[in-house]
Amino acid sequence: MKVSIILAAGEGTRMKSKTPKVLHEILGAPMLKYVIDSSKRSDVEKICVIIGHKADEIKNYFQDEDVLFRVQPMGEDEPYGTGFAVKQAVGDFDDNDTVVVLNGDTPLIREQTLDGFLQFHEQGHFSCTILTADLKDPTGYGRIVRDDDAKIVKIVEQKDASEKEKLIREINSGIFAFNGGDLKRALESLDTDNAQGELYLTDVVKILVSEKKKIGGFKLRDKREILGVNNREHLSNCTEIMKERVNKKFMENGVTLIDPNNTYIEPSVEIGFDTIIYPGAIIQGNTTIGENCKIYGTTRIIDSEIKDNIVIDNTLIEESIIGSNTKVGPYAHIRPNSNIGENAKVGNFVEIKNSNFGNGSKASHLAYIGDADVGENVNIGCGVIFVNYDGKNKFRTTVSNNAFIGSNSNLVAPVEVEEYGYVAAGSTITKNVKEGQLSIERSIQKNIDGWVEKKNLK
Template sequence: MTDQKLAIVVLAAGQGTRMKSSLPKLLHPIAGLPLVSHVLATAAALDAQSVVTVVRYERERVVEVVSAQLPESIIVDQDEIPGTGRAVEQAVDALPADFDGDVLVVNGDVPLLDAETLAQFVAAHRESAASATVMSAVYDDATGYGRIVRGDSGAFDAIVEQKDATPEQLAIGEGNAGIYVFSAAALREQLGKLTTDNAQGEKYLTDVIGLLRAAGSDVSAVPVAEAWLVAGVNDRAQLAEAGLRLNALIVRGWQLAGVTIQDPASTWIDLKAKLAPDVTVLPGTQILGSTVVETGAIIGPDTTLRDCEIGEGAEVRRSDATLAVVGAAATVGPFAFLRPGTILGTDGKIGAFVETKNAKIGTGSKVPHLSYVGDATIGEQSNIGAGSIFANYDGVNKHSSQIGSHVRTGSHGVFVAPITIGDGAYTGAGTVVRKNVPAGALAINVAPQRNMDGWVHANRAGSAADDAAQAASA
């Protein structure tokens, strides 16, 4: 049920200069999703009446991600007046004029904060009947955070920024997490009083808390269970820390769901990936994007899958695959490279040092060793000899090859596309196939072997090879 009394404001206007990146901070990914997408997914889970996302820096790029993740979000462009207070002021203006519920304000760079924690936070605010509630966290080292100052009774008194804090206040471990929920009416009233009369020339949202307290309104502070839940990402180091924490949660979740993960520390699984019970993931493995792995499959070690489908009981070892499908009971690797468009049928094989691209390999068919298969269709129960090359590019255009079922090709073959090899056909070792091969035929390149007796003695006299040959002749 939609919470008609809740609106959510996502602050996504900042540049994030400490990232030192051409990519906007909020678009840097963890667990396969941009930072802001994690926040938007959490906001969507709360099922609020409205979600407003405030944007500014690299607007078009950010809006593209926001619209893909949460199409119903209202987009608000922050104007030339800087500061979080101004961002929230514009966001509230975008809400229906008669909205009289609660406004939850979250930052777009806090990817680990979950919906359950936010729901409890909103519930605590409503239970207290306060005009505003501040989310806080208890830190081992609160340096850099505004301190939550409480009175003798333990009730919230004020937020004191570090630069303004006394030594006693600096010793406080409870800091402002930068997440708030306000009564809409109280928020509207105080936002209009914000000014840019400060050293930075910004409208600060924290000033609303001070204005509410000065007006005699009740404000409460609710500490979050773990400080890492509200950790913001401001630089690459914090990005890595957040990614590591989230990955540990994802890996543990799959372990509890019945997936064997031998080494969680070296295993990375994106948020959208799906693993069935009794999958085994070996060390050094990355399961990325929307990859789906069915029951009984063994992935790894040292394997990367991105947006792949891995069938029941399949095995992929020491390989890299993107946008590929591996059928049930099929095997891949070691050291295979499956590029987009690869489809390996049930019980098929792509072996050591094989590269495939736009290749459809049928049930039971095998490409065991040292081969390149590009723009090709291979039927069922066929075997492609070691060192085979599908020459699919003529320098201008790509062409396709069609290989039938129960075909056997000799080692070191070259198939010059476009080419068709019929069912049950054979090709000899070292054959360059330039013409279609009928079903059941043998294709060979006629080049009789010629042995030149005495060539080594005549041309390499006195060499070790000559000595060995003379001894063998004697």
């Protein structure tokens, strides 16, 4: 069996945050989730996450994930360190298992890399394999020390390295593969005789070397995969790399991104062929976008379903459905639980909330449609307000097929306008409008002669 141990117990003080470091988000998901997902998509069969700082918060977030959690003791008398963290999972793997140790703050590691790494480890019959990389500036990383035959003899941490060792450019990524039995025995031999007074997982390598075990080194091709997150700048750097990956995948699958550097799409999103997305778009969560859509400007779409052949212009859409061949925007707001039909139009500065808006219906500008069921081929005029709230409770309005709501009208819920019902402009409707009726509700117009002169306004 292949077992993944993910180290996620650190406090992350350099993040300067009340949020646990591994819960800081990259493209809408905690960085720890990327590591878990890469493990799941690889050949790993069991995942164990080591947590400590704000352990309950992390467990609650991932309660639906098929992973094991082991809590690292955080008392003053505990030795801490990566070796101490891995010891918390010794009961989760057997002697014949292959164990890969990952870090919860290195979200860019790919499943393809993990599979190649584990295959190299097992085919080489290594006791331990280290994922390494050559860096121009290795400052801060542990160095890989090799003998004259290029065999790895130890890993030395930056703080414990001699001046000569600090010149080594091959670094330890912090990702290891072990034979389960060898790892268990070596962990029992760890001590805190180092600058930090911690149990180093890297000292396991030294122990295995002393036992004449075979140590392998697997060099990364894309060094960015081992970039860790220790502060907000690192978080931003990893986000930019992940965004590049995600956008590239969409473009490879037939989506046009006019300016990928200025387009934010989360990896959970699905987009169909021939859709064109212009700069400034933000597409988040469990959003699906169909084929041949055009998304312009600073549009933001969250957890929504966008069908085919839709044009969206500078619009906010939240948790809603937009039917095919519909045009939305510019500057519209589709609030949660709204269902916009096919061949519809939701125009400038129109807000729709918790409503059904039927096929072929139009609200071209400056309207609020809240808690409503609007049928097909309905025209909503400029300035129409669906008055849904009496200060305590909200009520629904029904406007049936082929109705016409004139400009600057108020529909005071609960109220119904039946099929082919017409509401004259400027009316405030408080009673139902029957089929085919014209409803007018206006006070009598009164024109006062000479009023301007009397008020000395001329």
